[in-house]
Amino acid sequence: KAGVTQTPRYLIKTRGQQVTLSCSPISGHRSVSWYQQTPGQGLQFLFEYFSETQRNKGNFPGRFSGRQFSNSRSEMNVSTLELGDSALYLCASSLTATHRTDTQYFGPGTRLTVL
């Protein structure tokens, strides 16, 4: 079974631009979560989607948004990029969002650099 895929793997943008990152979950998984990883802040939760609905949201400004499609694929968007948005963005999928025992499986990440 194929793992979680994320595209693109690397992105370079300039301040003020916007960016869209894509995530395809493991086949059969319906929940997708997004995380931002930086050396200073570690792994921070962005949001979680299940059945096209946002179920949980972290403490990020409104410039960060996401959505999930009917095939469970998810996208996240960051508008008006700032230098501090440079990070590794990780997507994780799990079977459901309701079973606390479900394991999240991570993709390889998208490395975003903002210049």
Next chain:
Amino acid sequence: AQSVAQPEDQVNVAEGNPLTVKCTYSVSGNPYLFWYVQYPNRGLQFLLKYITGDNLVKGSYGFEAEFNKSQTSFHLKKPSALVSDSALYFCAVKGGNEKLTFGTGTRLTIIP
């Protein structure tokens, strides 16, 4: 609110020696605990999880973790370290209806 502490930023172990990476947690209700490993420029790989039952959980690559409810700990262990075990290790907890919360990570270096 739930939280995870990994008290050691860096752990160095000689190849062949046993290794331990420490994790303590705080959560209301029953804890569901996870260990992940991250290699350079890669995503996180799932190692093992504790849900209920046996306090000693066995996972991938020869790793195991011991759940201790009274000490609220979930330390990761391996009897004999390999150089290839060098990586960044994350402990995570999920409780109640909250999201998965990660510790700050421990960089494990195995010295040949």
